Amino acid sequence: MKAAFRLLFAVGIACGLAGTTSAQDYPSRDITVMAPYPPGALTDGVARLLQPKIAEYLGGATILIDNKAGAGGAVGVGQVARSKPDGYTLLMVVNAPIVMAPSLQASLPYDPRKNLRGVGVIAETYLTLAVHADSPIKSLDDVIRMAKEQPGKLTFGSAGIGSAHHIAGEVLNRKAGIKITHVPFQGGGPAIQNLVGKQLDMSYGTLPTVHAFVESGDLRIIAMAEPKRVESHPDVPLITETIPGVETTTWLGFFAPANTPDDVVAKLNEALNYALAQSDVQEAMTRLGLVVRPSTPAELDALVAKDLDFWAEAVSTAGIEKQ
Amino acid sequence: MDLLTNLALGFGVAFHPMNLVYCFVGVLLGTVVGVLPGLGPLATIAMLLPLTFGLEPTESLIMLAGIYYGSQYGGSTTAILVNLPGESASAVTTIDGYQMARKGRAGPALAAAAIGSFFAGTVATVLVAVTAKPLTAIALTFGPAEYFSLMVVGLISSIALASGSLVKALAMICLGLLVGLTGTDIYTGAPRFTYGQFELLDGIDFVAVAVGIYGVGEIVRNLESRSGAQALIAKITSLWPSRDDLRRMIGPSVRGTAIGSMLGVLPGGGALLSSFVAYNVEKKTSRNAAEFGHGAIEGVTAPEAANNAGAQTSFVPMLALGIPSNVVMALMIGAMIMQGIVPGPNVVVNNPELFWGLIASMWIGNAMLVVLNLPLIGLWVSLLRIPYWIMFPAIIAFCCIGVYSVSNSAFAVYTVTISGAIGYFLIKLDCEPAPFVLGFVLGPMLEEHLRRAMLISGGDPGIFVTRPISGGLLLVAAVLLVIVSRPTVARRREEVFVEDD
Secondary structure, eight states: OHHHHHHHHHHHHHTOOOOOOOTTTOOSSOEEEEOOSOTTSHHHHHHHHHHHHHHHHTTSOOEEEEOOOOGGGHHHHHHHHTSOSSSSEEEEEESIIIIIHHHHOSOOSOOHHHHEEEEEEEEEEOEEEEEETTOSOOSHHHHHHHHHHSTTTSEEEESSTTSHHHHHHHHHHHHHTOOOEEEEOSSHHHHHHHHHTTSSSEEEEEHHHHHHHHHTTSEEEEEEOSSSOOTTOTTSOBHHHHSTTOOOOEEEEEEEETTOOHHHHHHHHHHHHHHHHOHHHHHHHHHTTOEEOOOOHHHHHHHHHHHHHHHHHHHHHHTOOOO | OHHHHHHHHHHHHHTSHHHHHHHHHHHHHHHHHHHSTTOOHHHHHHHHGGGGGGSOHHHHHHHHHHHHHHHHHHHHHHHHHHSOOSSGGGTTHHHHHHHHHHTTOHHHHHHHHHHHHHHHHHHHHHHHHHHHHHHHHHHHHOOHHHHHHHHHHHHHHHGGGOSSOHHHHHHHHHHHHHHHTOEEOTTTOOEESOTTOGGGGGOOOHHHHHIIIIIIHHHHHHHTSHHHHGGGGOOOOOSSOOHHHHHHHHHHHHHHHHHHHHHHHSTTTHHHHHHHHHHHHHHHHOTTGGGTTSOOTHHHHHHHHHHHHHHHHTHHHHHHHSOOSSHHHHHHHHHHHHTTOOOSTTHHHHOHHHHHHHHHHHHHHHHHHHHHHHHHHHHHHHHTTSOHHHHHHHHHHHHHHHHHHHHTOHHHHHHHHHHHHHHHHHHHTTOOHHHHHHHHHHHHHHHHHHHHHHHHHTSOTTHHHHSHHHHHHHHHHHHHHHHHHSHHHHHHHHHHHHHHO
């Protein structure tokens, strides 16, 4: 029944109930927020967590979450990029399809610089390099030494081709002059599962996927692939402290189509930051392994511009070909 | 006895009135979405997820779990009545279930599915309680090499799935493998068979293909002739299984449960693979082998028992490791996190009431399903009396809504349409869809694990025979290959084929 209902809604919106938009009477109808991954994915969870708080700030507006998955998020992002810039079609998404995909995919159905504008940063998370608790590898120095002794023999797991995990691993290979074999999985969870089952020598993994296994004594984090030491793990060294330049950033952002009016974007930014300031939202985010990072729209635009250049260089250093 | 104290704790939690209510709501919803073709537990759980945030963690997980195994029950109903797998795991139930319905034995077929599922559910509940820890350890020893060898066993045994020509069965498996390769190559990122379509980058949606090939194809075939259309309205002889039927259900229930319980634990294949394997094993071991494909009650009981057992044991890696064995479990993990429970090895220790309460509720939920479904058999069967000019358009409409809701994309509806056309031609060419579907499902997994194992071993194929579990599975595959190609079996296949004409 609900599916049928949502279908009717989608048709209704597609038929165009649009009017003129200004911040005074915005929102005057239902807002659709695209979370371009399957239900249950991190992005979907965050969108559904923020949905009631943002709706509350916008005077009880109805917000629909649209999960249009496909092509690593590109299908859903493309749909928002082509939408009418009236503030009624918005996007919540992780950084990958926005700042990484342009360096990895030859034909994207959008240009993040031209078709989207930032509403605000939502949160960030951290990428770790982990080994099994029984592993002889205790530190990054051990990794480099053993990889030099047996080139190509060690393996590292990643969340897939073109993931931050993969790029970090290949950049480490190039910059340290070593060869660790990349073993891609379909998502970060299966990679960590294979690390727990000792099928891999090491694996990259986001802090939330790795953390429970560290607590249970199955895994050990040897380093973080981050530019700054992580507040919750101040003792874990960074890869970049040993091999400069091996770093990644992972964040979630809230976007609107490029020509959405400034006052509407400003109102949405207020609503987002109001939601992020709620203590129950912050607690839930912490449980998801995310750290809340409120910002202005301009700060997100600047972050996107900086990261587009950063990933373009990292992908070329890693020697990954565009597809 | 630790186990008894734990189970007592679990039943104490599960029998709490509110938990009973949510358990009932879950299985009822599950049955309904299982019956609606294409609309699976995934879409339902996803839509209900936000509503569960206000509930207690145990209440919400009990309800979500109920939807999942309830849908396994419901999915078999349409599979039997109208040849439409309401849920992907019931695809194999269509083979004999639908034939039984055409012979007017829809009632016994539905009863066999319900009773087989209940038996499996009961055993699997106990099994999950007793063996959660060791089963988890087994699942972890399965690396890429073991998965590859398991897929080989699955593919070879799928040859036995076809009752018609061997050459056609092989051709269908190969076609399934090729179509399954559509999408992004996960080792290079290169798009394959996508022809520039973004929607194809993630591959072709299984549910859409299954609904199209089985459902739409069958409907079109039925419309060809008035008499064909009336095949659906075959006269119903009896609603309940005879004493002989019941006796024939015992063995398949036990074997199906054993297979489903083991395969359900493994991430990836899970319930779907277990129903295929259970069907094949039954076909090989049954004294009524010749009846398979023509309405054998064993061919309904075994896969139904297996997919229900598999659905329950797939909770083991989720609860004990925080690792999802399929997409529905990934959603359950999302629900746990939102409730403030960190999924992982510590759930049993930190949240014993949740862990044991959920397990106990599965048994209660299974009992509710039997009570709910057995009286409904009469109602479901009477649906067959609906004139086809109302029934067929309604089914197609539900199929389209169902597949649309999976990814909110019209592309899935096109997939159903094209698959339907292909399905119709396959029927006309006397090619059975089951080997195609198995090839479609196993092909990508076979490739993924083969290449991953080779990456890890540094290109040494020895990894498949030197690892004991993998080597053992390959041995089983070799033995199976010999059995399948033995002249006597081949002759029996011929006989079946001739009978068919």
